[in-house]
Amino acid sequence: MRDRYDPQVLVYRKGKTQETVDCLAGFDLVVAVMAVGIVVRMICPALADKWTGTTVVAVDSSLRSAVPVVGGHHGGNDLALHLFEKLGAYPAITTATDAAGRPSLEGAAAVLGARIVNRSSSKDVNLAFLREEVPVVRLTGPKVVLVDEGVAILKSKGGVIVGIGARRGVEATEVVEAVRLAMASVGRGIDEIRAIATGEIKRDEAGICEAAEMLGRPVIYLDGKVLNAQSPMTASRASSLGLVGVAEPAALALSERLIMPKRAYGRVTVALGE
Template sequence: MEAVGRFDLVVAVMAVGIVVRILCPALREKWTDAPVVAVDSSLRSAVPVVGGHHGGNDLAYHLYEKLGAYPAVTTATDAAGRPSLEGTADRLGASVVNRSSSKEVNLAFLREDVPVLRIVGPKVVLVDEGVAVLRRRGGIVVGLGARRGVDASEVLEAVGSALVSVGRSFEEIRAIATAEIKRDEPGISEAAERLGRPVVYLDEEVLNAQSPTTESRARDLGLVGVAEPAALALSERLIMPKKAYGRVTVALGE
């Protein structure tokens, strides 16, 4: 199938069996093969055939939202409603270095909550096959704190002002990070959706392991802070300490 080598995502409107027979000679490696989703001619089902964890499942869900085609997702972690290594790496804006670890780590995700640890160098770390090593991609991490009930326009305006102050742009954002307690704030999730960037919700243990440069009223909630620790947790350094823009607080890391 020529399209597999030419496009990032492929929708094949034909039976799964036909797709399989066409694809087999073209498949090389699951981390690099283009995700392929088979859709029946009646547009009733969308079946990720190749690359479920690499964009195929997301494409199937997208087809469900746009066309109503049932997303027949079969990858074990997704079917069980559990996280995956690939999804975790994407959420953290990182790439998996030792890809051979994916099978064992994803099996572990099916059974339990696998801890995600951040190790700051210089260090030498010796790991076995059951440990996945992630390396962060480049880009800006936006650490966000917000008052209850903030809307998406306020978030976007605050982030835009922060980026302008350091001479950067929306296109350079890798991820938005905030505290787990902000998960139910629709203004944050909607702003991230408009930007096309993921939101990483960090728990208390991760935030409190950071060393922010400024005091925070979040100490009343048992946190060392929100915006700065969130930015620090997913980046190497702060490029802008936290600053309040109305009801939104922003810190930038890189």
């Protein structure tokens, strides 16, 4: 997030409704340095739906608070956090899932590098995220799948999924080096990684989480049912834990195919999927 924004100036002149609508349409993200009430009156004529509207964050003139007014799940919350990092402005995030520290459909799609096909499912899925863990299941075709309105369908945009398995107490530097070596072995760069995937049993492994932060990529934790639904190419010692594996199944669960079966790099096991 830290180098993502290229600031430009949008000047608001009271009473120029169409001018405001036209100006907002030319931006993806807008920081409005004014009271939230003024911002609401300013943008009302430009509001359509949350999927197509411009994301607007209001910041008070003293730069004490950053309030995502519209588009919280579409860049507004991240922008508010960015302003907190750079200016110290308190990020007044009010979207339910974020306020509760829970995942969201939009966030999951971003992590997976995917687009949401049936946007109408977002309400039901985000409500479910507030109550429980919502499983991520990957289906490969050809198939005909019948779903109800509460099932979100995501279409992958591509990228490498790095499946990780590791011994207890592994260091972040070990994980990062293993990932770099694995990616180099298939002629791919770190910038091509979409996400790090591992088993839910590794959620408390600080080395994996810290390595993902160092690489600038999210970690997706998959439960045992998802891992065991895969067909890994090689046997795993994770069978003693009731799992068919960790690194390969994790990579397979979020990709179409393995581009590198699991390899051991010291205390870290890596598999790559695409």
